[in-house]
Amino acid sequence: MVSRRTFLELMSLTACKDLIAAPLLKGARSASDEDVTQYVNIAVGTGGHGHTYPGATVPFGAVQLSPDTFNSGWDWCSGYHFSDSSIMGFSHTHLSGTGCGDLLDVLLMPCVGEVKLDPGTRENPESGYRSRFSHADEITRPGYYSVRLKDYDVLAELTATERTGLHKYTFPASDKSHFILDWSHSYADPKNPVVDANLSVVGEDTIVGGRTVNSWANGRKIFFAMQFSKPFEKLQLVADGTTQPETARELKGVALKAVLHVTTARNEIVYVKTGISAVSAENALKNLRAEQPGWNFDATRMSAHDSWQTELSRIRIEGGDSKQKEIFYSSLYHMMVAPTLMDDVDGSYRGMDDQIHQLDPGQHNYSSYSLWDTYRALHPAFTLFQPQRVPSLVNCLITMAEQSPAGMPVWPLQARETGTMTGYHSASVMAEACVKKFEGIDYQRAYKAMRKRAMDDNYRGLGYYREFGYIPADLEEESVSKTLEYDYGDWACSQVAQSIGRTDDVELLKKRSRNYQHLFDPQTKFIRAKLRDGQWATPYDPKEMGHSKKWRDYTESNSWESTFGVQHDVKSYIELFGGREAFVAKLDNLFNQSSELPADAPPDIAGLIGMYAHGNEPCHHMAYLYLYAGQPHKTQERIRMLLDTMYRNEPDGLAGNEDCGQMSAWYVMSAMGLYAVDPVSGNYVFGSPLFDRATVNLGGGHELVIEAKRKSPDEKYIKAVTINGEKHDRLWVSHADIAKGAKIVFTMSSEPDLKLGTAESVAPPSLEV
Template sequence: MISRRRFTALSAASLCSGIAKARSLGTIANTYADHSESNAKVSQYVDIRIGTGGHGHCYPGATLPFGMVQLSPDTYNRGWDWCSGYNYSDSSIMGFSHTHLSGTGIGDMLDILVMACTGAVKTVPGTREHPEEGYRSRFHHEDERASPGYYSVLLSDYKITAELTATERTGMHRYTFPKSDESYFIVDLAHGYDDGPNVVRWSNLRVQGNDTLVGGKSTARWANGREIYFAMKVSRPFDSLEIFVDGQRVDNHSAELKGKSIQAVLHYKTSAQEQILMKTAVSGVDEAGAMKNLEAEAPHWNFDAVREQAAQTWEENLSRIRVDGGTLKQKQIFYTSLYHSLLAPTIFDDVDGRYRGMDGQNHTLETGEHNFSTFSLWDTYRAAHPLLTIVKPELIPAMMNCLIRMAEQSAMGMPIWPLQAKETKCMTGYHSAVVIAEAVAKGFPGIDLQRAARVMRKEALESDVRGLPLYRENKFIPCDIFPQSVSVSLDYCYDDWAVSRVLRAAGDTETSIALEKRSQGYRNLYDKQTGFMRPRLKTGEWALPFAPNEMGHSKQWRDYAESNPWQATFAVQHDPAGLAELMGGRSALKSKLDGIFNASSELPPDAPPDIAGLVGQYAHGNEPSHHIAYLYLYTDTPYETQPRIHSLLESMYDNKPDGLAGNEDCGQMSAWYVMSAMGFYMTDPTSGAYVFGSPLFDRITIATTQSRKFVINVTRSNPDEVYIQSIDRSGHDYGKLWFTHDDLKSGTSFHIKMGSAPNRNLGADPALAPPSASLHSQDVT
């Protein structure tokens, strides 16, 4: 299965004077005013249930855009479909923890669990089959309420209503208790994803007075050795306190308590409908950092003010894009997808600017900078990061400078999949290079270009990790020496191209040209006889046996990363024109594209579960396929992209808990929908160019600055008209099926006329094809 912040309380401003000093993304969250013709709130369309069932791996709890705290219920903490700690299929809740991953294919986090109970104290969660054996509670989905920044549920076994909301680094809870002499909270530091006997490396707890707990823990899961610290306060002093360390009750609470399993039980006598609140801040630095975060972001107990501010923050962010037309279902999927696209990467710094670096040391940020975590780069470089350049451009320089710092600090070099100051080394390539190259291509200011060039040059030319020496020596990676050789080789080709773009911008033309040439190494893996990208042995011979739906030539390891030859053959995002030439021309590429969509969907038994959402051998449930339907734009029949994209929009997404074709992967699955439903996508983010697909809505309005909008107006007689007939740009005929990021940010207006039959001439001239490495003399800036 290993396939892989301005908070101000509106009605409580006088309570929040300390917040203005906090280092917060919210200081720039309200850059743009409401730009819509209608003042209707778009957040009403967000259905947080979507993706919480099936294989979506999403959580339903309370967080802010890119929030460091994700306060959410945990229904289970083991197994692939519980990577986020929650699955809609469950009927009991273990408690509410403060950190969660959104839609990943590997589990971690679920830190600092809190559960509210009545009755006899239980220090174990119990099982899903028998929740009464522990502190779990049954619940019913009809008793759940979830909206951006808020979650509520009735814990039916205890008759306790739990409500959750959040600031960026603090989770606030409100519990409404029944009358009971045996009410209590359990705070379980041993809880986490896959909480086996050796997962917690260490934990500690200190009691401060009769209303505060502080502590921390380190875990040995996916982000092996990561550390998380917390500060927790309750609104009413606890009547008494019990603490258990490694299964033994400890009566002396005056000293710091240490162990691998620590549970604290906060006892209360409650009256009917009594409310007790709790607020918990986290830090990656230390307990003092967590306390500073708590004091800065939540200095009061006004739960409703926090909830209202969270809702307003989400509305401000979601309304960056307004869509008109379409069905209610389509709007629900669209805005839920946009919501999911704004959950990661997450901030990972304290209000005083301190953060834990990839070198394991604590650092202090320069003014205006932020540290981030949870970069699912192999997934998110494709659509999620391009979407962020559109809807959150003010964050892009800080994110890029963060990636550059990570590369300087990490022994692994360029970030691959960093999580809470640890490199998970998950997936192939080092696609932080692509994300940085995209930002450079789009002209974002404030990126330290020379530092970026330095770390990227070192990675491409000197790094000795993850097969890079083999790649440099052979111009491909031999499959009998290194696993996933085809995917790794193709990813390094694309990363070479990305690095070359940054080096060219930084003035290192000589090295840029060399890496441009090396990025053509994908040609070394294409077998013209079979028409597929294939693994090669050290000798240069093709590995046998071979079948286009197989994972690899032997049982030792796979030759492809979460893909097979069908999908990997199209993994040349920087040079579709070159791929077409290699195949025998534009018509040959068209035939191969037809082939993947029309092939049998049969997969071998060892296929990873990530390969899902199949149309033939196209797998929309996993990222390697996401650009493929757009490659028709590089053939003589570019119109064929349009019905294919429309079909995928309609068939691969639903407004139901299991409404995602595959796991969400930190916004990528959702970002594909947002981009494609707006009618455009990036086959190669480093090009700065967007290609047209088939817009789902009648009008798309994007606020690019406070006074400027990018607008697409669509006319059609009925929703079934999915073919583009003509494109008008600011009153003039536009003959191409692509445009640039400069067009978007300058406030260009497109008018697209749709029809029921294709316009076979639009965009068909090879001279009008979108950018490609083989044609990189095209000026797309």
Template structure:
């Protein structure tokens, strides 16, 4: 499946007018389109279908597996059996974790092991049917006769299990986690379960999977108390009868009901990253009754304004479903991680509290989401962006590593490279989100200039980057990507420094943000590994991932020379000049999209969704289709963007061409389907592409509406002939964020034929590095 989707698109994308595209259905009247929560649950999307709220702490969802890359989220659509239902999940990531406290409704003899996907009957797995998912609610019929239903509040998960007549039991498996097996080193260092005096089952576990040492606490209550509870310790050792407490690493409990079918059994479980008291407080505050249907209705109501932020007409029914699903996926993370009293675990190992009205968050997939997810939230949910920015500033100041990289439940995973937590801050500042940016500056400055500061692999070689102007390929792995991504973080940090009056630091960072030039060999027009003596890797092959035979020592991060060549987002005109001017740059872009879609055997599966050597299934060059606008060939951007919207996304479990990465792939679709995209979020400008629908209404904050019209838009009209803004002709191939957030009407005249004159004049091209080529 990975290979087939990786090489799905191998033909030329530039001659789109000749390509076969499905013809859209007639425009429909405005109405809400329900999302399909199973999009992305197959292929390599790595999404989950269970119940959660927008940015909620609890993600209560079924788990089908834990030992394969396909099940990073715990769920894979074609697995055919369900292990049970756990309370925390990651959406779309390429690394797995979470799956805290698995709940398994069961009948018959007690079975403590899950069994295999091939033979679920050997364990507590169950085949299933009648599976349904909608925002805030999930249900499924298990083959053991139990009907399982799930819903949530922000910090509590709600289960309703309807058993057939007779006995049954509920297994609580606190040993369940991603990619674990019986011969693994102990990934759970400390766990506890106990029954308290009021019947509440509480506990904790500390996990060393991806976020090393994260600790989760829970408090679980039952609408019907069990007849008895049996605890099991390590190696499934049964504890003495009547035990009310068990400690160890791999813990389980079984709740026995002699007449489970007498009435539905409700389970409600509160979570906390701080302590059991915090988990109990979640229940006290958010679970004050036992009305499952009321909680479900409340969850549905919480989702409506989030999903109503964008409404569309036109396109096909599938495209409207993909849009609503993308909007849903774009509002799952970052996830809430502060208790009802505001406490949260900081990355300094201390417990902190947010100010009244504030919130702390987890699951910042920043290497991915700075590109489109955070800009989308800034546009459609500025209040949420304000909350996230305030949190990122606090956590930046508290973290021993400074700017956020990939924090998960109070632990900095340091995943990927760079320190891209500065980008959403700089973007928000540029777009008028008020916050105390100066409070984050000492930590940002330390990451930028103190080369003895602690590191987690994400910023290796900063000293060489500062002294030599690049990271040498014979000193550090992923050197080409490091140099370019450090340069982008310098660009973002320079804006923050200037905004708070640190002019000297701003100047130094802005100058250093030009270091990208030192790994782009202008003689061949490619990003190329460079060694400490100044020489380039030879013989050079842009298809390869690096000069070293060892697969882990790559010169690019989840990319090759083709994709890394277009990594630059903040100095596009500098890149164009460096590569020989408009004509050569345009030809190089053409070559990117038309090169053979071949990859070396050691390429990671993340490099997927190939059009030539452009890889839409991964983030490094997702802005590349929009770069044509910078050389005055906006029509080529329009052609490619429309093709990607049509071919890379489907209303199907295998409907996302790569990992959704906490909503980044989905956010790309949302922006591109609307007709514009933030190539450089810090520039606070959007480059036009090709709108997919005839009409869109976008809520942009403070009750303002942005209306995007493309009357008569069809599958065979991907080109923009003309644009008006609030009724006046608009010749530019871009528009500023400051204009769009005022509200108004952006109208595209679409055509089956390209208009090469649109956006051709230098004065009409998008700004980059604060300038245009005019």
């Protein structure tokens, strides 16, 4: 509910309706710069299985103000799918490209005519407050969304700041215009997960509320404050299906709704602005007052645009066709809609312990870390073009590890641990920052949390891992994938231990990071499941999800994909196959297999070339493994093929779930010619640069320039490399060599060079014990 002090703050908001909203993020574009936002096609990923949303947000913003077309089912994890033709309303929080659904908080729908309290169905939109729409009427730009609601003849326009959303609705003439505020709307799979909620009406133009949601993020708390530019003429409040007396101004319950009636003239504009907070309704009001004091929609929209122009301009590309530019900048856009800010303007935030904490100056709290996905390419990319954010992103993970009853973050969402996916890849993000020597991070604190998970926690088979040297498939589900991911966790922990002088742990952790050897079958040359008695699990088929229907042996993968899941110790791993030629032959077989999968394969295994699945993250480094085995031309060939075939500038333009930026990050990094097979090593390997030139703003006045000299766009093979004008005989580079500025020049050819970078002595570094 609202305090008297909050009420006075609301009155001050009302008094300043004509103020212009101050730009939130600094760094306006230069007049001489090309507006790269023109290349962003936000609709990419809204169709197929991309699971993205088309609405308005700012870089890393807490608010994602976007239309919801449905709120249940796998392809509606973001609340929107391009196949739909009606809209339920516009909510303020959305997930980008995830394989699980949640959020969709604070749904507002402008309506004209008879009041309908339920949204109705996609098949019969007229049965509820839904409205039909046409994609031809949608406009999507970074920081802006608009659509005409056909059934109401209302033009809806949306924009946002970091913690607020601003709506602009142009109505027809009607004495039956109204808004539906549906505070029960959420991602409902299979049923409404709201367990308690409240609403309060303040004055004649403002509503505030809060609720607790038991969904994917179980026990998540969210609050809002919403103000209208036009006072309500009549108000209906509905609690759990019962309409309250007209005098009611406060509600408690589970399914809460408000109907806000207004009379509108032809083309009359009604603005609505909403602040959100994970702390309290009072803080939502503070956020609203600080970031959206007025009603100037155009100024807010331009501020959002300029924020995107600033961030997108951190990487400038030259060359390529218009399609490639659209894919590149659409990908770069989707790399910056997560993680999302989750603190308030006063520095307070809700921690993983459900308590309210205060941030140190300059720090931020974040949400939506899809770490199983994003440690692979998104976070390595951040260390190049978002270095100023890295310390805060890592410090947030450290604090989460300390506050959370679940320990090391796995998939944290709005102060709750979802526990989704295997491993604990927050360790990779922490270790990568450590190896790349990012300052402003307390690595002693980081290692304390990392060591507890690696050495002490009996977490999801880790006890078995320490006891057996692998996880037995008859004791723990997804045992193969978990073993491989705990190997990588040990490798990550060892690097931080080494940096802070914990030499007593380093040797043990590095040795343990080779536990994959226990699951390598020298007869079949596959990584496969093993039982507690040391016997191989049977029956066995490398395309199957596991040896038993009780549970899977692999996480969204099979034995083919797991066999190439070793990222940190590739040199030693190659020796298990009998040497480079044998390894390359097996890797060729991965790509040349039939793509037929068993009936119980999860839909995440998508974008198949043989048994390589580009639509899911475990495969993302695999085409680069040829480089470690002395055949880099095959890496270059396959990377170019993947760039050309797995991405399109269309709604169904992604091979699989976007997963909070990872699918896009693979494209952006690979198109520039760099990829971190082993992010914790601090190295990047070279692939096949797509553009003639890429200029990366590294911060601090430094630039990384990557130039590809070629006679034709079809020249995909690297013939020669120079770094800062000096000949480079390796097809990899360390972060330290480029982080303070560098120029990499690739000379490209239509024919493969069978000598450059092929000697074992110049192969990328692997684990050394």
